[in-house]
Amino acid sequence: MTANLKLTANDRAELFGDFDPDEHAAEAERRWGDSPAWAEATRPTSSFTKEDWKCFMAEAGDISARMEEAMRSGAPADGDQAMDLAEEHRAHITRWCYTCTYEIHRGLGDMYVSDARFTTAIDRTAPGLAAYYQAAISANATRNNP
DSSP states (O other): OOOOOOOOOOHHHHHHTTHHHHHHHHHHHHTTTHHHHHHHHHHHHTTTTTHHHHHHHHHHHHHHHHHHHHHTTTTTSSSSSHHHHHHHHHHHHHHHHHHOOHHHHHHHHHHEEEEEEHHHHHHHHSSHHHHHHHHHHHHHHHHOOO
């Protein structure tokens, strides 16, 4: 299984740098490949164009930059500002990829701190951002789906 990206090698390098979507897609398929959620999750991104990926990543980057700003300003992860950003993050995933329920989103947040690859990538911009994201996602899930 690959990420089914319809991109040239140059486009992949431009969009993802040293991140290999195929490697991660193969791992995800091994873990969740038999589930209906996996089928739903892979359908939209398999038809993304380079421009779709640029828009997706720009939106994700904007949310992440604002989450970093909230963390640096001292806003609590369980405060409205961070939880609202976590909600934007969840809605972004739902809009572009798959239905991201609060339960699924909480699992993603947990993965951000339990999988060193995610933690390293997220914390590259600001140490502690992965844990801040996880706490904001968890608080938002509790706020919206107690």
